[in-house]
Amino acid sequence: MATYRIEDGWDALGDPTRRAIIACLAERPRAVGELAAMLPVSRPAVSQHLRVLKGAGLVTDRTAGTRRVYRLNPAGVAALRDQLDTYWSRALDGFRDAAERPDEEES
Secondary structure (H helix, E strand, C coil), X not given: CCCCCCCCHHXXXXXXXXXXXXXXXXXXXXXXXXXXXXXXXXXXXXXXXXXXXXXXXXXXXXXXXXXXXXXXXXHHHHHHHHHHHHHXXXXXXXXXXXXHCCCHHHC
16 A cells, blocks of 8 residues: 655645644644644554654654654744745735726726
């Protein structure tokens, strides 16, 4: 069976469980077992979701004894924020252009 791979952060965040993991990690770094205890999915499922998030550049991990501790990757999250800022700026520019355009009926 082929493994589902996601390279883009936005695609990775399309899953509600992965968004919940990101929300948990936004509070502080956590181990897989701690995340699994907070979510309605199994520990192996959390590990799989973390692999996807790591592949998308949104989380990093480090070994602490026998555990892996995951945290948000500031660079990956910043890249998503930059994209959102770009989309928002374009939307505001489009709104401004539409608002400043004279009404067709007044011409």
